[in-house]
Amino acid sequence: MTQTTETYDEAIELLKNDNVRITKQRTSMLDYLFNKRDYYVPITEIDHKLRQEFSRMSYETVYRNVEMLEELHVVETRMFNNGLRAKYQCDFNNINHSHFICENCGKVVELDQPSIEDVKKKIPNFQIEKQHYEVMGLCDECVKKLNTDK
Template sequence: MSQSNSKVEQSLTIMKENGLKYTKKREAIITYLIRRNRYITAREVYEFMNKEYKGVSYDTIYRNLHDFEMMNLLEATDLNGEKKFRFHCCQEVGHHHHFICTVCGKTKEIHMCPMDFFKEQLSGCEIEGHRFEIFGRCEECR
């Protein structure tokens, strides 16, 4: 089984464990996100799905993306005022952050976290979470 198929199977198992029924559309969304391997908009997913499944609604696509994010299958970010999604589940990489290309959406993992620096400055505070992303243009888009 390829790594991509394994990720799809793991994702489908997580969906089932969270009460979502299997559908070919959900499998197609997850497969598309795995293959794209970058942050993409709900509109991009919708356009892809509408080619495969004529008449699928944008609301259905967005609702599924939101559900997948809540199940930790996807991670989301806001880029240029628009929410974008990226496949996240089943990653073997530990805690990390991203460089995100503002042109094509390509991402690069950053294997360092700046939280140690901030923890020192926030003594006495309880940090509940954080998000750290660097935006710019990748090698191809420069």
């Protein structure tokens, strides 16, 4: 089932503008990631889901599609302790943004980026090429679960 939200439509348009074929497999991957857009999803989970739908699809095809979608800024990937994960990139007008990322479940909360002017004051003679800011830890649900399991 294809989503009809503005950012989903923008993602499809981005693919079309880059002459990427809109296949059932790619649409299914985008749907899955869009519906989990607040999480970094393990590539193995995406692979498992797509192979249930498309039994002849290989892990390499899944990985190549994630890689291609990342190059187009439709998804973001991050390496976690338990492997590579992908997240639907929902803010096409703000590719440089910050996150809190739960290291356990992959939940993501968007954050305002620290002021570049504040950073420049602390390192006045440095040349800043790009800024990347992430806060890592455990989300409230994982903290509760951890405390309940004790």
